[in-house]
Amino acid sequence: MDGVRLDKWLWAARFYKTRSLATDEVSKGRVRVNDQPAKPSREIRVGDRLSLQQGWWTRVVIVRSLSEVRGPAPVAQQLYEETPESLRAREEATRQRRFLADPAQTIEQGRPTKRDRRKLADWQRWSASLDDPPKR
Numbered sequence: 001m002d003g004v005r006l007d008k009w010l011w012a013a014r015f016y017k018t019r020s021l022a023t024d025e026v027s028k029g030r031v032r033v034n035d036q037p038a039k040p041s042r043e044i045r046v047g048d049r050l051s052l053q054q055g056w057w058t059r060v061v062i063v064r065s066l067s068e069v070r071g072p073a074p075v076a077q078q079l080y081e082e083t084p085e086s087l088r089a090r091e092e093a094t095r096q097r098r099f100l101a102d103p104a105q106t107i108e109q110g111r112p113t114k115r116d117r118r119k120l121a122d123w124q125r126w127s128a129s130l131d132d133p134p135k136r
Contacts, residue, residue, distance in 0.1 A: 003043030012067040014076040060086040
């Protein structure tokens with residue numbers, strides 16, 4: 001096998017659950033091949049360097065083997081090798097996220113009470129806006 005479509009390989013290597021998700025992510029520019037933007041139909045070869053933006057971090061992997069068939073996870077992990085820099089960056093990002101503030105802690109009041117909702121409704125009833133048409 002000389003080359004495989006990028007979206008098929010990403011699906012076979014289990015980076016994305018479905019091939020259509022892989023195609024969407026590549027089309028959005030979240031996957032780069034050899035530091036260049038790629039299309040889902042691009043042929044990748046052994047030795048290519050892929051950058052995948054997934055969530056909070058970017059994974060950089062080297063293609064070690066080609067496959068068009070999705071197999072078990074241990075087989076899929078043999079299709080690529082993640083670079084040491086990428087592993088270190090992911091570990092550092094995970095460590096940094098652990099120390100960030102929890103979004104739930106930033107909410108001071110919680111849900112509005114019935115009294116708060118009445119105040120808000122009263123305020124909206126009497127507030128005037130230039131964009132609102134006059135009420136009859």
